[in-house]
Amino acid sequence: MTSAESNGNYPGKGAGAPVGVAILGKGTVGTEVLRLIGEFSNNLEQRIGGPIEVRGVAVSNVEKHKDAPEVQGLLLTDDAHSLVERDDVDVVVEVIGGIDYPRELVLKALRAGKSVVTANKALVAAHGSELADAANEAGVDLYYEAAVAAAIPVVGMLRRSLAGDQVQRIAGIVNGTTNFILDAMATTGASYEDALAEATRLGYAEADPTADVEGHDAASKAAILASMGFHTRVTFDDVYCEGISSITAEDIAAAKKANQTIKLLAICERLFNEDGSTRAVNARVHPTLVPNDHPLASVDQSYNAIFVEAEAAGRLMFYGNGAGGAPTASAVLGDLVGAARNKIHGGRAPAENPYANYDVVGFDEVETRYHVNMTVNDRVGVLADLAHQFADSDVSLAAVRQEESGDEAHLIVVTHKAREKDLREIVDRLAKHEDVRAVNSVLRLHD
Amino acid sequence: MTSAESNGNYPGKGAGAPVGVAILGKGTVGTEVLRLIGEFSNNLEQRIGGPIEVRGVAVSNVEKHKDAPEVQGLLLTDDAHSLVERDDVDVVVEVIGGIDYPRELVLKALRAGKSVVTANKALVAAHGSELADAANEAGVDLYYEAAVAAAIPVVGMLRRSLAGDQVQRIAGIVNGTTNFILDAMATTGASYEDALAEATRLGYAEADPTADVEGHDAASKAAILASMGFHTRVTFDDVYCEGISSITAEDIAAAKKANQTIKLLAICERLFNEDGSTRAVNARVHPTLVPNDHPLASVDQSYNAIFVEAEAAGRLMFYGNGAGGAPTASAVLGDLVGAARNKIHGGRAPAENPYANYDVVGFDEVETRYHVNMTVNDRVGVLADLAHQFADSDVSLAAVRQEESGDEAHLIVVTHKAREKDLREIVDRLAKHEDVRAVNSVLRLHD
Numbered sequence: 039m040t041s042a043e044s045n046g047n048y049p050g051k052g053a054g055a056p057v058g059v060a061i062l063g064k065g066t067v068g069t070e071v072l073r074l075i076g077e078f079s080n081n082l083e084q085r086i087g088g089p090i091e092v093r094g095v096a097v098s099n100v101e102k103h104k105d106a107p108e109v110q111g112l113l114l115t116d117d118a119h120s121l122v123e124r125d126d127v128d129v130v131v132e133v134i135g136g137i138d139y140p141r142e143l144v145l146k147a148l149r150a151g152k153s154v155v156t157a158n159k160a161l162v163a164a165h166g167s168e169l170a171d172a173a174n175e176a177g178v179d180l181y182y183e184a185a186v187a188a189a190i191p192v193v194g195m196l197r198r199s200l201a202g203d204q205v206q207r208i209a210g211i212v213n214g215t216t217n218f219i220l221d222a223m224a225t226t227g228a229s230y231e232d233a234l235a236e237a238t239r240l241g242y243a244e245a246d247p248t249a250d251v252e253g254h255d256a257a258s259k260a261a262i263l264a265s266m267g268f269h270t271r272v273t274f275d276d277v278y279c280e281g282i283s284s285i286t287a288e289d290i291a292a293a294k295k296a297n298q299t300i301k302l303l304a305i306c307e308r309l310f311n312e313d314g315s316t317r318a319v320n321a322r323v324h325p326t327l328v329p330n331d332h333p334l335a336s337v338d339q340s341y342n343a344i345f346v347e348a349e350a351a352g353r354l355m356f357y358g359n360g361a362g363g364a365p366t367a368s369a370v371l372g373d374l375v376g377a378a379r380n381k382i383h384g385g386r387a388p389a390e391n392p393y394a395n396y397d398v399v400g401f402d403e404v405e406t407r408y409h410v411n412m413t414v415n416d417r418v419g420v421l422a423d424l425a426h427q428f429a430d431s432d433v434s435l436a437a438v439r440q441e442e443s444g445d446e447a448h449l450i451v452v453t454h455k456a457r458e459k460d461l462r463e464i465v466d467r468l469a470k471h472e473d474v475r476a477v478n479s480v481l482r483l484h485d
Numbered sequence: 486m487t488s489a490e491s492n493g494n495y496p497g498k499g500a501g502a503p504v505g506v507a508i509l510g511k512g513t514v515g516t517e518v519l520r521l522i523g524e525f526s527n528n529l530e531q532r533i534g535g536p537i538e539v540r541g542v543a544v545s546n547v548e549k550h551k552d553a554p555e556v557q558g559l560l561l562t563d564d565a566h567s568l569v570e571r572d573d574v575d576v577v578v579e580v581i582g583g584i585d586y587p588r589e590l591v592l593k594a595l596r597a598g599k600s601v602v603t604a605n606k607a608l609v610a611a612h613g614s615e616l617a618d619a620a621n622e623a624g625v626d627l628y629y630e631a632a633v634a635a636a637i638p639v640v641g642m643l644r645r646s647l648a649g650d651q652v653q654r655i656a657g658i659v660n661g662t663t664n665f666i667l668d669a670m671a672t673t674g675a676s677y678e679d680a681l682a683e684a685t686r687l688g689y690a691e692a693d694p695t696a697d698v699e700g701h702d703a704a705s706k707a708a709i710l711a712s713m714g715f716h717t718r719v720t721f722d723d724v725y726c727e728g729i730s731s732i733t734a735e736d737i738a739a740a741k742k743a744n745q746t747i748k749l750l751a752i753c754e755r756l757f758n759e760d761g762s763t764r765a766v767n768a769r770v771h772p773t774l775v776p777n778d779h780p781l782a783s784v785d786q787s788y789n790a791i792f793v794e795a796e797a798a799g800r801l802m803f804y805g806n807g808a809g810g811a812p813t814a815s816a817v818l819g820d821l822v823g824a825a826r827n828k829i830h831g832g833r834a835p836a837e838n839p840y841a842n843y844d845v846v847g848f849d850e851v852e853t854r855y856h857v858n859m860t861v862n863d864r865v866g867v868l869a870d871l872a873h874q875f876a877d878s879d880v881s882l883a884a885v886r887q888e889e890s891g892d893e894a895h896l897i898v899v900t901h902k903a904r905e906k907d908l909r910e911i912v913d914r915l916a917k918h919e920d921v922r923a924v925n926s927v928l929r930l931h932d
Contacts, residue, residue, distance in 0.1 A: 046500025046534055047831050053493025074649065074797055084716070084840040085648050087493055183646065189798030191638075191646030198645070199630065199638030201532050202521065202818020269531070333804065336783075350521055350815035351636035354805035357780065358798065368797035371649020375835075384494050385832015388822075393531040 048177050050384030056091045057378040058126040060152075062118050062143055063134035064097045064109070067157055067184070070367035071131060071374075072108040078371070086378045094121045122147045128381045131370060132156040141165050148172040148180065153377040157184035157370055163258035163274040166265060170390040179380055179387045181373035186259045187212050187342045188365040190358040191372070195346070196266040197388050204349040205267040208306040209484065212259040214340030214361045215250035216282050216302040218242045220325075221338045223290045224299060230285055242340050252281035253302060253323040260304035264321040267306055267346075269394035278322035278401035285325055289479045292411060292450075298327040299335040303484065307404065308396075318397035320404045327409055328484045402459035407436070407483040409452050410465060413475040416447040420473050424449060427471070431464050432456075446475070452483070495624050497831030500534045504825040505573040507599075508542045509565050509590055510581035511550055514604055514631070515542070517814035518578060518821075519555040525818070533825045541568045569594045575828045578817060579603040588612050595619040595627065600824040604631035604817055610705035610721040613712060617837040626827055626834045628820035633706045634659050634789040635812035637805040638819070642793070643713040644835050651796040652714040655753040656931065659706040661787030661808045662697035663729050663749040665689045667772075668785045670737045671746060677732055689787050699728035700749060700770040707751035711768040714753055714793075716841035725769035725848035732772055736926045739858060739897075745774045746782040750931065754851065755843075765844035767851045774856055775931045849906035854883070854930040856899050857912060860922040863894040867920050871896060874918070878911050879903075893922070899930070 059075075061068055075082065075090055083089045094113035097103045104114055115121055122130055122143055130147040132154060134140045140161050147154050149172055156162065162169065162182050173180040183193045187210070196205065211217050215237060222233040234251065237243035249255045257277040264272035282302050293300050303326040311317045328335045333355050337343040342360025347353050359365040376387055414420050421440050428435055428451070437452040453461060469477045506522075508515055522529065522537055530536045541560035544550045551561055562568055569577055569590055577594040579601060581587045587608050594601050596619055603609065609616065609629050620627040630640045634657070643652065658664050662684060669680040681698065684690035696702045704724040711719040729749050740747050750773040758764045775782045780802050784790040789807025794800050806812040823834055861867050868887050875882055875898070884899040900908060916924045 046829060047497045049496055049831060050494045070797070078649065078651065081651070081716075081841075082649065085835065085838060189646070189650075189795070190801060191642050194641065194646045195638050198823055199636070199641045199819045200815070201822035202525065202529065202820075203636075203815040204525065204528070269528075348636070348815060350517070350811040350818070352806045352809075352812055354637060354803070356801070356803055358801035362799075364797040365799050368647070368650040368795060371797070372646045373649075375648035376645060379835060380832055382493060383832050384496060385827055385830050388532065388826060391532060394528075 048380070048384050048386045050380065050382050053087045053382060055088045055382060057086065057088055057381050058091050058093045058128045059374065060093050060121045060124070060127045060130045061095045062130060062132045062140070064095055064103050065133065065135070066363040067366045067370065068095070068133040069106070069108055070363040071133065071370050074367055074371055076108065082375060085375050087382045090378060093124055093127050096121050118143055119146065122152070123150060127152055129153045129155065129374060129377045131374060132158060133370065134158070137161050137164055144169055145172055148176050148178055151176050151178055153179035153381065155181045155370055155373040155377055157182070157366055159185035159255065159258040159262060163261040166262065166273070166390060167271045167392065174389055177386065179377045180389060181377055181387065182262070183373050184366045184369035186262050187344060187360040188362065189368040190342055190344060190356045190360060192263065192344045192356055193266060195356070196263065200346070200348050200351060201388065203351050205346060206308050206349060207347045208263050208267050208344065209334065210263070210304050210344030211301055211334060211337050211342050212304045212344065212360060213250055213256040213302060214342060215243045215247065216256070217337065217342070218340040219251070220282060220285070220300055220302065223285070223287060224294065227287055227291070229287050230283065251283050253279045256302060256304045256323040260306055260321040260323055263304065264306035264319060265390055265392070268308060268319045268396055269391055270319055270396040270398060271392045272319065272321050272398050276321060276398045278324070280324040282325050286479070289481065293327055297330045299330055300325050300481065301328050301334055309399065309404065316396055318399040320399050320401065322401050322404070324482055326484045327481050332484065402457070404458050405455040406458050406461065407453055407455050407485065408461045408465070409481045409483055410450070411478040412449045412468065413478060414447050414449045415473045415475065416442065416445060417473070420447070421449060423473065424468065424471065427468060428453065428464060431460055433460060433464060495827070495831050495833045497827065497829050500829060502535045502829055503538045504533060504535055504828050505538050505540045505575045506821065507540050507568045507571070507574045507577045509577060509579045509587070511542055511544045511556070512580065512582070513810040514813045514817065515580040516553070516555055517810040518580065518817050521814055521818050523555065529822060532822050534829045535825070537825060540571055540574050543568050565590055566593065569599070570597060574599055576600045576602065576821060576824045578821060579605060580817065581605070584608050584611055591616055592619055595623050595625055598623050598625055600626035600828065602628045602817055602820040602824055604629070604813055606632035606702065606705040606709060610708040613709065613720070613837060614718045614839065621836055624833065626824045627836065628824055628834065629709070630820050631813045631816035633709050634791060634807040635809065636815040637789055637791060637803045637807060639710065639791045639803055640713060642803065643710065647793070647795050647798060648835065650798050652793060653755050653796060654794045655710050655714050655791065656781065657710070657751050657791030658748055658781060658784050658789050659751045659791065659807060660697055660703040660749060661789060662690045662694065663703070664784065664789070665787040666698070667729060667732070667747055667749065670732070670734060671741065674734055674738070676734050677730065698730050700726045703749060703751045703770040707753055707768040707770055710751065711753035711766060712837055712839070715755065715766045715843055716838055717766055717843040717845065718839045719766065719768050719845050723768060723845045725771070727771040729772050733926070736928065740774055744777045746777055747772050747928065748775050748781055756846065756851065763843055765846040767846050767848065769848050769851070771929055773931045774928050779931065849904065851905050852902040853905050853908065854900050854902050854932065855908045855912070856928045856930055857897070858925040859896045859915065860925060861894050861896045862920045862922065863889065863892060864920070867894070868896060870920065871915065871918065874915060875900065875911060878907055880907060880911060
């Protein structure tokens with residue numbers, strides 16, 4: 039083998055050398071990155087050991103951007119491929135978005151020996167292993183702190199700070215749009231539709247909010263967090279994903295009454311064998327009932343927060359703005375300093391390293407707890423009959439509560455931990471039971 | 486110049502080479518570090534790129550430790566100097582504590598080209614610049630994540646994640662003992678003395694609690710955070726330090742009534758000129774009134790939490806166990822993986838880099854807000870008279886409240902921001918005023 043991977047020693051250019059940077063994309067984040075590179079140039083040079091020199095900015099429409107103040111004096115081009123190929127480019131910053139086009143560019147950059155900083159969660163969640171392999175083969179860095187929760191440094195924390203520990207579980211609010219909507223529903227009693235309209239009006243939700251409200255954005259982040267945390271390749275397709283579009287004002291009100299808050303959580307979990315060894319890992323996204331005294335319950339507005347449990351470190355939480363031009367650019371710049379330092383001083387950042395290679399199991403195999411709200415016939419013995427249905431499937435109940443309202447009765451059932459698959463089967467069975475008029479909501483509980 | 490600093494390129498040994506480690510000290514943290522190195526050895530090797538080999542453990546009393554399970558098969562010695570000097574030691578882990586003796590050993594290690602991981606906040610706060618210079622000269626790493634808030638990765642975050650941003654302010658609860666005592670006083674209404682006794686009984690406070698309760702421990706951490714955050718050398722002696730031993734049950738009760746919580750905060754602040762440029766920096770530790778809706782107010786028991794405000798990233802918070810054998814060892818191991826990776830793959834971690842070299846001003850020059858509680862003579866016009874005292878010094882008042890209790894009156898004054906020095910002078914003057922029977926408490930407010 040002659041690749042950089044085989045000798046594992048990565049020399050640098052030496053102190054004082056300039057680091058050439060190509061910026062791909064000039065949307066909100068790209069613009070802010072360029073602005074900060076200008077504002078902080080002296081600081082960046084001191085922290086890196088050599089000056090940052092922007093070799094060019096690639097955009098799809100040069101005409102549209104050519105008068106922007108932050109590109110004056112810089113090469114502006116619609117030929118991203120040629121910019122990436124330039125010999126004097128050491129680090130490529132990808133802030134385009136999308137998957138196929140940036141994938142081509144990032145692979146080209148890595149294969150040409152350039153380090154890459156990307157904020158693109160969809161790209162990393164779909165093709166992270168291909169990119170990591172290319173980076174390893176070329177002996178360069180691939181950074182993506184900004185892909186998860188913007189400036190909240192959770193990727194760096196998993197990459198470095200917890201490098202001597204064993205991560206057991208990660209549970210996070212990693213999508214600001216859905217947290218804004220759920221918080222607005224909880225605060226004002228609004229319906230999902232009204233809260234979404236308000237989020238759109240205020241710019242927290244995009245015109246097409248699907249990727250946010252159906253949990254796809256959070257699922258990309260869950261895939262990245264699980265890959266880093268468990269040293270196992272977890273892709274977007276491995277992540278069970280359920281959004282918030284079916285959450286009703288009644289669900290929110292019922293949660294509040296029970297001193298709980300509904301949050302869309304990304305959960306990455308290690309599953310154990312009886313001897314304490316790791317059996318597999320799982321990653322998923324779904325609305326979750328969080329007890330009000332848990333720190334995640336009080337994360338309001340569009341804030342993000344990530345809870346990490348590690349064997350030695352215990353419980354850690356990180357909180358901050360999980361989106362927005364400036365916070366995302368802060369994360370990109372932090373990565374750029376790291377990649378540029380390594381170009382100067384040698385060495386490589388710890389890469390995605392899937393050595394543990396655990397089985398990634400689907401959600402069916404995971405143990406969860408259910409909170410089921412049903413409308414049932416108001417007859418004597420219905421509670422006992424339905425409770426039996428759970429007992430017959432070996433699912434043990436933590437609480438059953440019956441509430442009368444007019445001529446209907448509501449039955450609220452809270453289970454102990456059981457396999458997701460078994461719980462779902464019971465709920466499907468109950469939905470067809472003659473005494474069950476409707477299953478109003480099924481929510482999982484966080485513990 | 487022929488030092489490593491001058492060429493700024495740091496080659497490694499190459500993948501697969503073993504990394505020799507010396508462990509200095511085998512108290513709670515050292516023991517846990519040895520245990521985790523054993524438990525996680527395969528993980529560590531995969532993450533580093535070569536195996537960790539412990540060359541020896543230095544203790545003051547070999548006899549006392551020789552039967553401990555975690556040192557079986559290892560060299561146990563009371564000659565730390567010889568252990569550090571060994572050619573096959575690449576990284577030295579210092580978990581002894583104290584200042585002068587570990588300083589000698591750490592300097593010897595750095596000068597001999599060994600990277601150092603230390604958990605010793607007092608050493609770094611007192612001699613950080615001397616150690617950083619030695620590390621720079623030799624081109625090796627000096628890591629100390631565990632010196633501040635154990636496994637909460639705030640040092641790494643300042644070192645790396647925010648490397649492309651500008652830190653404006655850091656405010657943190659960085660001492661678990663004092664947070665436990667203040668939380669117990671707030672929860673149970675206990676006196677300071679009783680809460681301290683309880684903390685001692687439960688092992689949260691040491692037999693001699695001075696370093697914790699007088700704020701010295703927090704001040705060391707403030708010096709380290711300010712140095713990293715502001716790229717300016719700030720030492721323990723630069724940090725104004727006021728502990729919690731004079732906080733009374735009455736202070737706590739009064740804070741609660743005003744929807745505030747008293748926390749011992751380490752505050753590192755950037756001071757600005759009128760044009761927005763940085764004038765100076767300040768670091769200090771004192772009891773502070775924190776509004777109950779601020780995330781720091783709800784940090785209970787012995788937990789730590791650190792709030793960081795940066796120009797682009799906005800407000801970030803980090804929360805977790807700030808002390809204890811396992812969390813501290815987690816941080817040490819994370820650093821050890823980083824130092825060992827660089828020994829294998831080359832490169833260096835970003836070092837303390839005081840290039841900004843701001844003036845470090847004393848507390849007198851900083852603007853704060855005061856909350857003053859006085860017992861005054863109950864006569865007509867006393868409120869107006871005393872309020873005039875503030876006006877005469879150009880200190881503007883946010884609120885003045887008079888409360889009768891029996892034949893005394895309490896006057897509570899809350900100021901707007903003014904220079905600490907001016908505020909202190911007014912309080913000194915008021916203490917001598919004929920209508921003031923006693924100044925019961927003076928607390929600063931967090932905003």
